[in-house]
Amino acid sequence: MEVQEKAPHQALEHREQGYRTPVTIPAGMPTVEPRLVAAMPESLAGYGTIVTDPYNHPVEIVRWPAQGWRAIDPDTGDEAGTTEGIFSFWWQGEVLYGRNEAVKDGYLLGWSRDPAHASETAANPDRSRILLWHVNYHPDGGQLFYPLDKTPFVVPLAKPGDDLEPKDFVAFYCDGSFGVCLHPNVWHEGVFPLAPSGRFFDKQGKVHARVSCNMPAEFGVLLSVPLRQPD
Secondary structure: OOOOOOOOHHHOOOOOOOOOOOOOOOOOOOEEOOEEEEOOOOOOOOOEEEEOOOOOOOOOEOOOOOOOOOOOOOOOOOOOOEEEEEEEEEEEOOEEEEEEOOOOEEEEEEEOOOOOOOOOOOOOOOOOEEEEOEEEEOOOEOEEEEEOOOOOEEEEEEOOOOOOOHHHOEEEEEOOOOEEEEOOOOEEOOOEEOOOEEEEEEEEEOOOOOEEEEHHHHHOOEEEEEOOOOO
16 A cells, blocks of 8 residues: 655645645644544434445535626536545554545544654554544535445544534544445544554545645644544
8 A cells, every 4th residue: 555655754744735744743732532422314414424335325516606696507517526436544553644546645644642752663552542633624515435344433523614613523433334425514534444444435526625624723732533432
């Protein structure tokens, strides 16, 4: 599995255009832990839907907004459709990476311990949580994730709105027998396997507009997502 970024993560440069890797994060950054719940149709209401047939499940596409009083012509503004591919996640020691073939992009997603001390070569890492520095949403459409290896996973989500706060997130545990399809504008980052790696079928809007939030820069915290079943 190819890893695009091989430099030590403490020295990775923050590329503003992509939000793929963070600047150095000071040691001892406070954390906020979201509530952990089981993903069910009822608990996912307002965030997304359960997926059992990933190749036929619809992904909502948002019509291009009108710029004035003239309406967008019927059957236009949403013709780009969707793109799909494999979204892979893998741990290197205490650092989690991701690669989304649907949009040909790679990311440093987070760490299992304080990033100032996290190591890619840790022998027996504690991966009971992931510390996230970045979240985003897609105004052009939804996004579908389905576990190809039936691996259980956790996905942290927050409902739409630019006035986001870390406490708005809820972490949803999925047992690997189904996937999730997020509504447009729902805040997320990825889906995090309860295993050393995981492969997910990904389908999302082809326009791939992304609105981002840098948690340490905006709020001075990391999002500490538990990677386990709910109590």
